Amino acid sequence: MRLLLTSGGVQNPSIRNALVDLLGKPIAESTALFIPTGVYPFPGGGESAWKAIHGQATIPLSQLGWKSLGILELTALPTIREENWVRPSGRPMPSSSGAAMCST
Numbered sequence: 001m002r003l004l005l006t007s008g009g010v011q012n013p014s015i016r017n018a019l020v021d022l023l024g025k026p027i028a029e030s031t032a033l034f035i036p037t038g039v040y041p042f043p044g045g046g047e048s049a050w051k052a053i054h055g056q057a058t059i060p061l062s063q064l065g066w067k068s069l070g071i072l073e074l075t076a077l078p079t080i081r082e083e084n085w086v087r088p089s090g091r092p093m094p095s096s097s098g099a100a101m102c103s104t
Contacts, residue, residue: 009052009059016064031068034061 002022010016023030036049051057053071062069 009057009061010064011059027067028065029067031070032064032066033070033072035072035074037074 004015004019004022006015010019020027034052036052039045039048042048048057052059052061055062
């Protein structure tokens, strides 16, 4: 397993090229697993994860053209403050979530 960890995703050609080099093949022939848990403690983290999963983030994830993209949800963190789960609109984030695992 190879990992490319970034603090802001694939946000420029240099990072995209590093990803393709790491994969050893085009993104369209590759599978990925997104683990959004790390963003939750930050203000708006839940909404950021939702946007990334739904292709609405300012930094592409699902739009990169993966052959398969899975999601591993690890939410069981009692230390995440409630205000970080509330959307700017005031609507709370969903209290439960599922995981979609993709395999090829």
